[in-house]
Amino acid sequence: xxxxxxxxxxxRALIVGDAEQPKRVLDCSFGASSExxxxxxxxxxxxxxxxxxxxxxxxxxxxxxxxxxxxxxxSTISPDVEGEGLGRAYVNVGGxxxxxxxxxxxxxxxxxxxxxxxxLDASVGLANGKFPAFAAATCSGxxxxxxxxxxxxxxxxxxxxxxxxxVDAEVLFRLRLLGLDKIGEVAALSLPELQSQFGFAGxxxxxxxxxxxxxxxxxxxxxxxxxxxxxxxxxVAGVDVMVAAxxxxxxxxxxxxRERAARELVLQAELTSGRGWERRLVFREAVSENDRLAFLxxxxxxxxxxxxxxxxLSLRLSDLAGETGKQLALGQKGRLQRQIEEATRQLKVRYxxxxxxHCVDVEPWSxxxxxxxxxxxxxx
Numbered sequence: 001x002x003x004x005x006x007x008x009x010x011x012r013a014l015i016v017g018d019a020e021q022p023k024r025v026l027d028c029s030f031g032a033s034s035e036x037x038x039x040x041x042x043x044x045x046x047x048x049x050x051x052x053x054x055x056x057x058x059x060x061x062x063x064x065x066x067x068x069x070x071x072x073x074x075s076t077i078s079p080d081v082e083g084e085g086l087g088r089a090y091v092n093v094g095g096x097x098x099x100x101x102x103x104x105x106x107x108x109x110x111x112x113x114x115x116x117x118x119x120l121d122a123s124v125g126l127a128n129g130k131f132p133a134f135a136a137a138t139c140s141g142x143x144x145x146x147x148x149x150x151x152x153x154x155x156x157x158x159x160x161x162x163x164x165x166x167v168d169a170e171v172l173f174r175l176r177l178l179g180l181d182k183i184g185e186v187a188a189l190s191l192p193e194l195q196s197q198f199g200f201a202g203x204x205x206x207x208x209x210x211x212x213x214x215x216x217x218x219x220x221x222x223x224x225x226x227x228x229x230x231x232x233x234x235x236v237a238g239v240d241v242m243v244a245a246x247x248x249x250x251x252x253x254x255x256x257x258r259e260r261a262a263r264e265l266v267l268q269a270e271l272t273s274g275r276g277w278e279r280r281l282v283f284r285e286a287v288s289e290n291d292r293l294a295f296l297x298x299x300x301x302x303x304x305x306x307x308x309x310x311x312x313l314s315l316r317l318s319d320l321a322g323e324t325g326k327q328l329a330l331g332q333k334g335r336l337q338r339q340i341e342e343a344t345r346q347l348k349v350r351y352x353x354x355x356x357x358h359c360v361d362v363e364p365w366s367x368x369x370x371x372x373x374x375x376x377x378x379x380x
Contacts, residue, residue: 014031015032025038032050059276064278078092078096125140128211131165132213135160135164157211161181171205191203235309239305242310247297249314253315264318265283271309277307282346284343293317357377
């Protein structure tokens with residue numbers, strides 16, 4: 001997207017830095033990656049490896065808008081779409097074979113849909129399971145696709161580097177110490193051998209290396225949202241003016257809310273440099289009071305003001321819910337239970353799924369500790 005904005009960058013090594021501290025690499029061009037630059041690396045280390053690289057600050061507004069357009073395009077192919085961060089998505093295409101000439105035609109249709117929606121060239125992999133599909137996409141060039149026939153996932157993965165495995169960095173480090181550089185070398189080991197080295201994680205490692213990925217797809221939630229925007233005749237740098245404009249946007253949205261509450265607030269601005277600025281707030285509980293929303297807007301702009309003067313300001317309220325009463329309970333246990341449930345709901349809004357799990361007895365009599373309990377996703 002940065003190269004589309006400035007075509008001259010196509011001939012340079014490019015690094016997009018994260019906005020958080022310490023600054024890290026959000027993305028990089030092929031020229032920079034060939035020098036050893038990787039996602040998540042600190043900018044100091046990245047510039048040490050590739051000193052001639054051009055470093056750009058991120059434009060979250062542009063990235064998010066373009067990515068949402070991609071997810072919308074994918075949803076026209078299949079209703080089950082999981083957006084795993086910017087740039088990577090999984091689509092459940094099971095049962096769509098009869099609508100296309102073959103699997104290659106289906107993959108080509110996905111490439112076309114992404115390009116039509118965003119002018120970006122996607123790499124598409126079709127396989128049985130999320131990890132084999134991701135590996136196939138990684139082995140495909142921009143605008144290309146690769147299909148892994150059912151039953152040949154293990155053979156396809158055997159020659160690929162273990163760096164592709166979606167496991168912790170510590171596990172990858174230990175695999176290197178054991179002299180295992182290719183996924184096929186990991187697959188050649190038996191399940192007991194891997195479990196003796198990696199414990200509970202050994203089973204998933206064995207499954208992934210053999211092309212088995214049972215992780216379910218988590219569909220992207222297309223939540224209802226209301227939004228409004230305001231353009232300034234001249235760039236505005238004063239926080240008080242921005243706060244007044246944000247309050248005006250909030251008043252425009254009151255009718256659309258219709259006595260509903262919002263769990264998420266996104267404030268965006270177009271800077272004088274042409275780049276975007278964004279602040280996202282996920283509330284501890286759904287908020288509907290106008291005074292409360294106005295206070296949050298003022299606090300956001302006061303504590304985290306845009307780095308430059310802004311040309312326009314937009315406000316979005318999403319994850320709308322009806323207002324509900326709260327049943328008060330006597331004693332400490334009731335209060336703590338409400339806090340846990342509210343924290344679970346907040347995390348689910350933030351990540352799209354509940355990252356909280358609880359243990360359930362499955363075979364408590366088993367001599368194998370890993371088979372006695374299983375983790376089940378907890379939902380309030």
